[in-house]
Amino acid sequence: GAVVSQHPSWVICKSGTSVKIECRSLDFQATTMFWYRQFPKQSLMLMATSNEGSKATYEQGVEKDKFLINHASLTLSTLTVTSAHPEDSSFYICSAPLQVEAFFGQGTRLTVV
Amino acid sequence: DQQVKQNSPSLSVQEGRISILNCDYTNSMFDYFLWYKKYPAEGPTFLISISSIKDKNEDGRFTVFLNKSAKHLSLHIVPSQPGDSAVYFCAASGDAGNMLTFGGGTRLMVKP
Numbered sequence: 761g762a763v764v765s766q767h768p769s770w771v772i773c774k775s776g777t778s779v780k781i782e783c784r785s786l787d788f789q790a791t792t793m794f795w796y797r798q799f800p801k802q803s804l805m806l807m808a809t810s811n812e813g814s815k816a817t818y819e820q821g822v823e824k825d826k827f828l829i830n831h832a833s834l835t836l837s838t839l840t841v842t843s844a845h846p847e848d849s850s851f852y853i854c855s856a857p858l859q860v861e862a863f864f865g866q867g868t869r870l871t872v873v
Numbered sequence: 874d875q876q877v878k879q880n881s882p883s884l885s886v887q888e889g890r891i892s893i894l895n896c897d898y899t900n901s902m903f904d905y906f907l908w909y910k911k912y913p914a915e916g917p918t919f920l921i922s923i924s925s926i927k928d929k930n931e932d933g934r935f936t937v938f939l940n941k942s943a944k945h946l947s948l949h950i951v952p953s954q955p956g957d958s959a960v961y962f963c964a965a966s967g968d969a970g971n972m973l974t975f976g977g978g979t980r981l982m983v984k985p
Binding site: 764766769770794803804805806809851853855861862863864865866867869 | 907909914915916917918919922962964972973974975976977978
């Protein structure tokens with residue numbers, strides 16, 4: 761199947777710093793990518809839809825100034841968690857649709873200390 | 874309002890037996906359903922899907938059944954293997970390839 765590469769797989773950062781997470785579609789072009797967040801023992805919650813060449817669409821309750829999304833090319837979308845706080849600690853996963861399926865990155869475990 | 878629900882947070886099955894994971898949805902606009910398997914600290918991996926025009930789709934040990942009138946789908950794994958132990962998410966889409974709405978997940982434990 762298609763491959764979506766996400767990195768870093770885990771990151772620990774200090775409170776107040778920013779963290780960038782990259783999501784790449786390796787063997788196909790993705791005009792759309794989705795960013796999800798998963799809290800422990802909970803489901804995957806859609807945060808935003810990243811669109812190549814245009815602004816991202818954020819779900820209700822997600823702060824767009826805190827979670828900056830850039831989709832500069834057809835194979836790369838980035839999520840930057842700005843001024844991270846401990847409550848932002850979570851598992852972040854990107855996904856790119858291809859035909860009738862969606863392929864997921866490996867996920868990024870963010871821990872803010 | 875949870876549009877996709879997996880009411881069983883966990884399921885324990887003996888190796889070799891059948892595992893049945895259930896999922897209910899409320900949005901009648903959903904027309905495509907998928908099952909994903911997820912190990913800890915990894916992204917979900919696609920297992921099997923079904924379009925609303927079908928009521929069954931089979932792939933090896935995995936079979937998904939869809940009951941549109943009941944807005945219910947289930948994933949059958951037979952025979953279950955210890956390597957199947959993971960969290961299983963059902964997901965629904967109103968447009969193939971569009972964003973997915975996930976259920977809460979069911980943790981399957983297959984005992985040797």
